Amino acid sequence: MPWSNQTGGGRPGGNNGGPTGGPWGQPPRGPGGPPGGGGGGGGNQPPDLEEMLRRGQDRLKNIIPGGGPGGGGGGMQIGAAGLGIVAVLLGGLYLFSSAYQVEADELAVETVFGVPRNDVNEAGLHFAFWPFERVDKVNIGVRQVNIGSSGRGGSQQGLMLSGDQNIVDVTFSVQYDVNVPKDFLFNVNDPTGMVEEVAESAMREIVGRRPAQDIFRDDRQGIAQDVREITQSILDSYGTGIGIRALNIEDVAPPAKVADAFDEVQRAEQNEDQFQEEANRYSNKVLGEARGESAQIREDAAGYKSRIVQEAEGEAARFISVYEQYAKAPEVTRKRLFLETMEGVLRDSNKVIMESGGNGQGGTGVVPYLPLPEIGKRANSTNNGGTN
Template sequence: VAVELRFGKPKAELSQPGLHYHWWPVETVETANIAEQLVDIGGGGATSGNSSGLMLTGDQNIVNVQFSVAYQVSDPRAYLFDVSDPEGMLQQVAESAMREAVGRRPAQDIFRDDRQGIAASVREIIQTTLDGYKAGLNVNAVSIEDAAPPREVADAFDEVQRAEQDEDKFVEQANQYSNQKLGQARGAAAQIREDAAAYKNRVVQEAEGEAQRFISVYDEYAKAPDVTRRRLYLETMEKVLKDSNKVIVEQGNGQGVVPYLPLPALQPKAPPPATTGGAQ
């Protein structure tokens, strides 16, 4: 688009592409490209003489950042007449904003963990600053193309990265071992609890059964004390005399041929063990 000036003062309306005329030298024209444009910032090292990409992170590491800013003119009059060098100002503001965002974060964020978050933060800072300067520019996007340690310390930085990766691997292995042992211990504890619960139920049921049997015996005893007492006596004597040697003696004067009957003698005797050796 174009901005027409009359006696050096910009007109209110903008001239779109097409055929126009003006009264020279009373009227002049200034043009502005409103298409989206891209500016690349950073990427240089200390040896190249361009240190715009070298930045200090929040954890005191130096990184070399290369990024680009996509922008377009939103207010041609402000772009042409309010600032003297809009592109140069945009580059300085973008570099300053990137340094501010990187300086608040650890190096891992700019390397791989949170590039998108840093780019969004940088875009917001740039746009706020440009609006304050009334530069007439709108920042569409910020893209971090590369972030790496300086070439002078790249080898040492790689060693640190490998050490951190080894640390993460060992920690992961330790966590896996801990989880495995913890799972086994929990399984064993659950088994012990199940066994204890089963034992408890068995003992309780046996006790309840004994109590119920006692109550039933007591109920029968309450109904017929003499009969129950006699039955309990006979059952007890049966248990006591079942495995003992017994002799039956006839009462009275002993009129029979055999006054007593040795019951153990009536039991068949076990045969003697067979000898394996010869006769002596």
């Protein structure tokens, strides 16, 4: 060792009281002698590095199988084997640190020297060789952001001006997920905040075009669809990689300060609808009855017309038939007509038939004057009395 010759030799005499010459102020050990004993010096000796290395090699032999005793060549073999084991351990540790797991609801994007790759790693075990590659994971599950106040008197975020100059408080929710992980990870700093701001802006635009009645009840679904389309269009133009899955309008209310007045208006509108419905029912009832009566009158008129026409046609046909007979025998027909007419005239009158003589006087033995009407009345009264 070089440290053995730093003083140029040992101390003469070998006693412990002379000057020392070792690097630690002690006399060096003499050749072949034990430490602290003969060969030129006693007392404390410096540590021998060769002895320490030999002891370490012996211990390593006992630990490593197949090491066995040997000279200097054996020590070199043991040192190479140790380095190999260390290299294998370091390699395994490096591979272990480079492996990463992607869960079922995640996607991973690898970057090489900070530049993201175009391909996306799905669920499973993958490797990224550090420090050249880095991995960024993103959850692809559906997320939800709520916009506006949850009730009256809450946040001012949901207060919007409608197209007919009314103020409404709109509460709605937006559900979104990740369409393009690369854009989502590297183009957007605050995805939730961006979705919230874009959706709120789109809602204000659509509500500002429509009357308040549409957002309250008439066309709430149509407004939600329009807001969803505008929100998705703006997010796509920014390259956010976000897809809007659903947009639901949960509540629409007037501002708290005018809530009572608005409720009165709503009740008045409901009463108006009720009165209109009752008026329509009454109108339909009256119109139905009037239509029924008019139809009945028309049917009666048509029946009367048909009857009169048929009677007239029958009388005309009868007259024509009589005229035809009259044309064949006028005297007979004339006499027949006279007799039928007199029969109709005298049918209900009191009649007395007296046979006259040849000299113009009454019949023989008959009183010229008799109260015939009185006799008739008496006869009728007698018949009636007998019947009763």
